[in-house]
Amino acid sequence: MRKILIFAEQGFTIVALMMFSGAVLNVILSGGAGQQSLVEYDSSLIRIVFFFIYAVTFLLLVLRWKKTLYFLILSKDVWLYSLIILSAVSITWSFAPAITLKNSFTLISSSLFGVYFASRYSLKQQLHLLALNFGIIIVLSFVFAVALPKYGIQTDIGSPKLRGVFMHKNGLGSRMVTSSIVFFILGYQTQRRSWIFWVGFSLSVLLLLLSTSTSSLINLLILILAFFAFQIWRWSYLVMVPTIIMMATIIQTFYFWFSNNSELLFTSLGKDATLTGRTEIWPLVIDRIWKHPWLGYGYGGFWQGWDGESAYIWRIVGWVPSHPHNGYLALCLDLGLLGLGLFLLGYWRSYLQGFASMRRSKTALDIWPLIHMTYIALASTTESSLLESNSLNWMLYVAASLSVRMTHEIKVKS
Template identity: 60%
Template structure:
């Protein structure tokens, strides 16, 4: 009976992680909706499933209330940020949306707390392996057996999207998948060929999705993984190596700034990142109208009926977020929210990098890798404080899973 309950709990965890990755549900319920199509479908099932997740998660946390309280005490910055999102209903330009989004933010954040309270870093990595393994297999099945669902039409005709609504969704999740299988490949002693196979299939799906930004993100994270491994070397080797890598990175950055147009043109893209750079000045213009507290959590992007109407008319298309997580947070919660996030993020980075130095396994690099992913991914996408998403849930789980590092050890890195 105990083994059955353990299996059920792990199956629940994997299923929730799959749902928070954005897989299957919206794609199937919308009937395989393509980009720029307006399809009305009943989303009540999604709301019921989310409510079920929140209730079960709350019960599981109560059952481990001592460990839950301990986990809550390990970070002083995440939860004030969540509470700020909730109380922003007071000044929100769209209070109804703020209330709804705040409930989902709190509910999904609790699942991140549950992951930290219930599973070790190694166990979380293994569960992520199962999650992305299922996503990879189903993506191939959907694309091959159900092409009207698994392959895009319209302007992205022929690009794979697997079990996600858009090719960029598949690309972003395959970045996560690739890193998870890379870490598992180094971690596993038995069946490591399965992990390297998962990495290979994740890269193949990236190529079939033709998501350039995701390919760049994966390359950055693989590079970061090997940099983090150097943290464990003796100082006499580590410091010169890292100085060399930093010099190389700076040289590449200078080269890229001078040759951006040529590089993007060679891969069929433009240096404005598909219109994102044209969008940002107008977003900044609106930010400076409400710089301190923002428009309320979820209160800005309300179409032509809200403050986003100005941005839509100015850019000539209809974005639903600013394609930059830091700008999105500034719009929602102002400079106060942005500062709260950066303080907590910086503290988490210090702990994560110190833990890499103090530990030995590949799983212990996962928090540092995910924090790096958040920093790079949110340069072109908006997923800093996005509820019901695997990026936010893992941010909470991994940050709270880090051991409390003694200050004398922290100084080794900072």
């Protein structure tokens, strides 16, 4: 009976991870429409499934209330808790209180799943469950592309691009970055049957390339380099210090080169210097941020179409972005500089504790939280997936941050 319950719980976790990944349901319910089509569709089924996930997550946390309470208290992630509370409290000054109420509820609920994921499973178990989730997504993406091209191929952006089980090709690209890293770490760490994980890594990279998501490909290359760079932290100080100095010199040299040759690099990658219009939006967004700099417009209170503050940006740029394509600017719009400050303080502390915990360990698995936090920082420069409810990136950030803090506190006390 116990094995059946464990199997059922793991099945629930996989379903939840699929939903947080944004796979399958959105693209099917939209009838295969792309993001450029702005098609409205009935998403009640998605809301029902998420409500089921929230309810089961809350029940599982309550059933293990002692462990949950111990985990939350020991992790002491005050900055993270404060940021989530601030999003809920922002209903009092929000420009769209109903939207803020709904979004803050889903943010709290998806964050609770991150708490459950971190407190219920070890890092090794988390990665194996993520690998199973992405394995299903990879298989379905190829099936959709071949057997259901109406859903698997995106045709509203010029030449057709593979999007698999996602609404947009960039959605496939960003998920395959996480998928590639998960399979890479497991393949690097596992001795027996590691070929399974290397096949998963290869297929993830293949899907990423077929999605033609340039930013995702660059992020993946940076993360793989970061994986090996982080292991330098485990070396003796005599070797580690000069190595870090040499790497810092190389990075600084590349930065100066990039500053003078950015247009050449973007052209070679098939991109324009405005990052597909992103840099045209950012000054306008910053101008709106300074209208309400400290507390913002409320969580989800800015982008309300022609009836909201976003109309100012839409009129000027001549198209209708639904977010600023930058996670840090999106956070400032929602919760002001106070919200951004709370995030950065919590992020920095978790990042430092991740390095401390990694130095005391010898497995590749302990690098995962640092890798995902690095990915969050990278992806947020061009996408608005930082403080996003029902998002795999945010849920995994909560889990990674709490796992790092829990590991750090346990090792300090021991």
